[in-house]
Amino acid sequence: METQQHDSSRAPEGHHDPGFWTRHIFSTDHKVIGMQYAVTALFFLLFGFFLMLMMRWQLAYPGHPIPLVGKALSRILGADMATKEGVMSPDLYNSFGAMHGTIMVFLAVVPLLAGAFGNFVMPLQIGAPDMAFPRLNMMSYQVYFLGGVTMFASFFIPGGAAKSGWTSYSPLASVNDMVHHPNGQTFWLIGMIFLITSSLLGSINTISTIIQLRAKGLTWMRLPFFVWAQFVTGFLLLLAFPPLEAAGCLQLMDNVFGTSFFLPTGLVVSGQPLHVAGGGSPLLWQHLFWFLAHPEVYVLILPAMGMVAEVIANNTRKPLWGYKSLVYGSLSLGFMSFIVWAHHMYLTGMGIRIATFFQTTTMMISIPSVVILTALLMSLWGGSIRLNTPMLFAVGFLPMFGIGGLSGLPLGFNASDIQLHDSYYVIGHFHYVVAPGTIFAIFAGLYYWYPKATGRMMNEYWGKVHFGLSMLFINLVFMPMFIQGLAGMSRRLYDGGATYAQAAGVTGLSPFILGLNKVISLAALALALAQIPFIINFFWSIKHGRKVTSDNPWDATTLEWQTPTPPPHGNFDKPMEVFRGPYEYSVPGKSRDFTPQNEPEQPEPAAHGNSAHS
C-alpha cells in the first residue's frame, strides 16, 4: 500500500500502477500537468533572462566581447552571429531582443500563470476532482512543449532566430531574412501557432471547469478571487488569440508561399523591388497583432492579482476589502481590454476620431485597474499582518504595479505618446508591470503553494533574502529607463543609443543618460545573482525543507488547503460542500481566526481550543 508520504500521482486503489510514463509524462492529472508547466516555464523564464543579460552587456559596453559566453556564441551560432572574440552582431542582438520578448510573454509568464498555477490551484479551490477535460489538458501541455521546442530550436538554424521584435511587424518580418528558407521567422510563426493552440485548449478547459465543476454550495460570489481572475483570463485567451493565429497564418503565407497580405505595392528592399504581387497592408498585421496583444497584457496581470489577493487575505487574517468591486472590476477590465488595442498604434496615422475613441477607452480601462489595486491596498488596513516571504512579495507587488500602471498613462494619451512611443520609457513601463509586478506575484504564489504541492516549506530566511535583493535590484534596473526614455533614447538599438550621442550638444543623449546603461546592466547582473538563493531553495526544500505539520500550514480558508498533502489523484477524499465565502478570517465570536469554506455551520463546543499553529 502507500508509504507515509502521500504520492499525488499514484493511481487510486484497485487500479494497476500506471508506470513511469503514464504517471509523469503522459499524465492527465491537473496537478502533474501544472507542475510540468511550472518546470518548463521556469526554465524558459531563466533562459529569457539569460538572453537579456547578454543584450544588457552589449548595451553597457557596445562592441566589447561578452565575458564567459562570448566565444561559445560564435562557435555555436556561427560567424555571422558573433565574432570569434565574442562580440555580438547587430542581427544577434535583434534576435535576442525578439526572442526575449516572445519567450518571456508566451513561454514563461502566461504558462506559469494559467498553465501552472491555474491548473494546479484552481480545481482544488473549487472543490473539483480534476479539470473538466483531463486529456485535453494533457494535450495542451504537449502542444505548448512543442511550441517551446520550435522556438528554442530556431536559435540554431541557419540565419538564427526571429529578429523582427516580438511584435513581428511586416514588412520587416517578411524581408529581414530572404536568404534562408525556412528562417527564424518561419519557426517563430509555426511556434506561435502551436502556442496559441495550446492556449486555446487550456482556456476552454479552464472556463468549462469553473462553470461546471464548482462544488456544492460554491456559488459565484463565494469563489476565491484567484478563480475569478482565471475565469476572466480564460475568456481573454479564448477570444483574443484567434485573430493573431489568423494573422500568423497570413504572415506565414507571405513568408513561405509568396503572398503579399502585408506587403504593400512598390516595396523596395536593399535597392531591389520586391517580386510580389503587392496590394497588402502592413497596418492590417498591426491591427490583428495588437487585437491579441492588448488583452494579452491583462492575461499577464489578472492571475497575478488573483494570487496576490489570496496571499494578502491569508496574511492579514481578514477578508479582502471590496470583494464585489474586485469581481466587477475584473469583468469590466476583461470586457474593455478588447476595445483599446490601437493605443499601441497612435503613430500610424489613423484618423483623429478613431484615435480619440481608443484614447477614451484606454483612459476608461485604467479605472477598474485602479479599483482592483485600491481594493488590494485597502485590504491591508487594520490587518494582523504576517510578513512571511509570500506576503513580502505580495505587498511588494502593490507599489510596483502602481508605478507600472501609472507610468502607462502618458503612453495612453495620444499627444504625450508622440514623444514617448518606442522609447525606453515604454520599456520601463511594461517591465514594471510584468517584472516587479507579475513575476513578484508568481514568487509569492510559489512560496505560498509550495507546501501544498510538496509537503515542505521553503526556507524562510533565504526567501526573505531573495525578496530583499530582488526588490532592490529590479528597481535599479527599470527606474533609470524612464529617465532614458524621457531623454529620447530609442528602444531596440544595438548600440545602446550611442548613435544619438554623436550629435551631443545638439540633439544627443548626454553621457549621464548613456552612463545609466552601465548602471542598469550591473543591476541586471546583480538581479540574476539574487535569484540563485531562490533556485537553490526551490530544489533543496523538496527533500530537506521543513515538513508541514498540517494540511493547512498557513491556516487558510480556501478549499485547496482541505486536501491531503500533496493531494492525491481525485483531490478530495469526500465530496466538498461549501457553506460560506472565501475569506472568513477573524470572524467575531469564533474561537479560531479563520473558518474554512467547507466547514459545516455548528455551534462552537465550549472545550474547543485554538488551532495549533505550525
Added chain:
Amino acid sequence: MRRHLLIAVALAAGTVTTIWTSQTDFGSFSLNVAMTLGIAGAQAVMVAAFFMHLLSEKKMICCLLVFTAFFFVMMMGLTLLARLPANVVHYK
C-alpha cells in the same frame, strides 16, 4: 425531422437566390454586396438556430455568443474605421 428538411430546402433556395442577386444589376454594387451577404447571414442564422439548436439553447451559451459577436464587430469595424483618411492635408 421534417423541420430539418424544410430548413435544408430553405438553405438551398437561399443559395440559388444569392447567385441570382449577385448576377443581377441593381444599380449600385454596394446593394449587391448587401443583398448577397444579407442572404448569407440569414442562412447562417437558420443553421445556427435549427441545426445547432440555438433557439432552444441555455442562456449561458447565447450570452457567450452575444459577447463574441460584439468583439468580432469591434475588431472588424474599428480596423476598417482606422484606415488613413482620404483627405490628408499636406503642409508645404
Added chain:
Amino acid sequence: MEIPHTVEPREDTGLYNAKVGVWLFLASEVMLFGALFSSYILLRVGADPGTWPRHWLDYKLGAVNTIVLIISSVTNVIAWANLKMGSFRKYRNYQALTILCALVFLGIKSGEYYGKFHHYTIRLTDGRIADGHLQKNETTKDKVVIEGWWREGEAAVMDPPANVEEKKIEIERGKIADMRNYGPSRNNFAGLYFTMTGLHVLHVIGGILVIFAIWGPLNGMWKSDPRRYTNRVEVAGLFWSFVDLVWLFIFPTFYLL
C-alpha cells in the same frame, strides 16, 4: 475517478461539460474566421481600382459544394436526432451520408485547387495576353499549349467575360515575357482564397475524421454508455454545422462578389 456532469447536465447551467466546451471552442473559431474575413474586407476595400479580380472562380462548382455541405449538415442533425430517439441503425445510415457528402466536397475542392494551379496567364513579348489551362501532354520545351482565351487587356484578366468559347493556343517559349498561375502568390484575392478555403478544408477534414471515428471505431460506447455516446455525436455535430456555416459565407464572398 469520475468527472461530474460529463453526461448528467449540471442543474444551474442545464448543460453537460462537453457542450460548454464545444461552444467555447466555436466562439474562438468565430474570432478566427472573423479575423480572416475582416482581413479580406480591409484588403479589398483598400485595393487600388482594377486590381481586385472578380469571376475568377466557377460559381456553379461552388454552388454544388454549398448544397453538398447543406445536405451533410442536415443528415448529420437527423442522425443525431435518431440516435437520441434510440435508433442506432438509422443514425449509422444518415451519418454515412454525412461522411459521403464531406468526401464529395473535398473531391470537388481538390479539383478546383488543381485547376487553379494549372491555369496560367501568359504575357507575351509583343504585349498580347493569353490565359488558360495548361495542356501538359502537348507542351514541350519549345512551346506552351494552353486551352483558353486571348484577353483584350488587364481588365479582361481581372474580370474575365463569361461564356466565351475556349480554344487551343500555342505559344513559343521564346515569346513569353511572363507566365504565372492562379496560385496563392498571384495576388491577394488568390492568396486569401487559398488561405481561407484551405483553413476551411482543414476544418472539414478534422471534423469528418472525428465524426468518422465516433461513427466507426469508437461506436462501442453506444453499448456501454449510450447517453455519453449521444452527447459525443451532438458535440461533433455542432462543430460540423459550424463548418457548414463558415462555408455559407465563403461561397458568396469569393465566388459571387
